[in-house]
Amino acid sequence: MSRTLIAYYSRSGENYTPQGPVKSRIGNTAWTAQILEELTGADVFKIDMAQPYSEEYEECTRQAKYDRENAVLPELKNRPDPTELEGLETLFLCYPNYWNGLPMVVQTFLRGIKTKGVRILPLCTHGGDGIGFSEQEIAEICPNATLAPGLAVEGHLARGARQDVLIWLMQNGIAFQQPEE
Ligand SMILES: Cc1cc2nc3c(=O)[nH]c(=O)nc-3n(C[C@H](O)[C@H](O)[C@H](O)COP(=O)(O)O)c2cc1C
Numbered sequence: 001m002s003r004t005l006i007a008y009y010s011r012s013g014e015n016y017t018p019q020g021p022v023k024s025r026i027g028n029t030a031w032t033a034q035i036l037e038e039l040t041g042a043d044v045f046k047i048d049m050a051q052p053y054s055e056e057y058e059e060c061t062r063q064a065k066y067d068r069e070n071a072v073l074p075e076l077k078n079r080p081d082p083t084e085l086e087g088l089e090t091l092f093l094c095y096p097n098y099w100n101g102l103p104m105v106v107q108t109f110l111r112g113i114k115t116k117g118v119r120i121l122p123l124c125t126h127g128g129d130g131i132g133f134s135e136q137e138i139a140e141i142c143p144n145a146t147l148a149p150g151l152a153v154e155g156h157l158a159r160g161a162r163q164d165v166l167i168w169l170m171q172n173g174i175a176f177q178q179p180e181e
Contacts, residue, residue, distance in 0.1 A: 003087050004040060007080070008033035008094035009047035009106050013055025016127055017156040021057060028125040028155035033094045035165050036123070039176040042092065043084065047109045048077035067104040074105045076112070085113055090174070091145075093138065094123040096155065100132030107141060115142040121172060122150035123165075125158050148172050 010027030037044050051074065053060040067074060095106045102110075122138055124131040130152040139147050151168040153161045169176045 003085075004042040004090040004092070005045055005080075005084065005088060006033050006036050006040070006042050006092040006094065007045045007047055007109060008092075009103055009109070010094070010096065010125075011053060011055075011060065013060070014057040015155060016057060019156075022156075023055075027096070028153075028158040029094050029096050029123075031159040032123050032125060032153055032161055032165065033092075035162050036092050036094070039162075039165065039169060039178075040092075040174065041177060042090075045080050045084070047095075047105060049105045050075040050077045061099075064098045064103065068099050068101065072104055073108040073111065076105065076108055079112060080109075088114075088118050091115070091118050091120045092123060093120055094125075095134070097124050097126035097129055097132050097134065097152075100129055100134075102134045102137045107137070110138065110141045116144040117146075118142070119146045119148060121148040121168075121174075123153065123168075124150055125153050125155040127155055 008029055010029035012025050012027050014021050014023050033044060053063045095103055120138060120142060122135055124134055131150045135147060135150050153164060
């Protein structure tokens with residue numbers, strides 16, 4: 001069975017934008033996952049932390065830095081259903097840039113699934129640094145997966161990133177449907 005999954009991690013709460021701090025219930029990366037879902041019709045898995053980071057930005061950056069520096073792999077709130085992953089061919093992996101790399105909980109997720117032969121398409125939202133070294137980290141964790149060139153989306157523009165996502169899908173030969181206006 002050929003399967004495509006969109007897995008994403010996104011944090012609600014305080015984020016920084018060029019206009020200053022903004023609090024939102026829906027995180028930047030969640031918007032990109034929603035755009036992908038609308039365009040591809042693929043199933044979605046939300047990567048959640050069993051103990052989420054703070055909604056307060058500075059505190060969250062401290063927590064994420066600690067986890068990175070100490071190679072902590074935070075526990076997932078929910079594991080994906082193994083039957084949903086059977087025959088997985090394409091994985092859209094959406095995440096925010098954390099300290100220029102993958103959020104550690106995304107590493108937990110990747111280490112917990114079989115990615116041999118899976119085509120991984122990384123989509124990273126960021127605050128100015130682009131995709132950072134997150135692609136190298138994915139390649140290290142998933143040495144037997146095929147990694148497509150990732151898409152970097154500025155976090156505060158994520159909600160309106162449909163056009164960028166569309167072009168990226170076309171560049172990667174992924175079929176999509178245009179939702180009715
Ligand atoms: C813990 C933490 C670390 C971050 N580190 C970086 C960074 O190194 N470079 C960067 O460009 N943006 C960084 N950002 C900004 C986020 O990547 C950006 O706001 C992202 O869109 C947040 O996605 P989310 O709302 O889905 O969680 C960081 C944000 C947080 C919370």
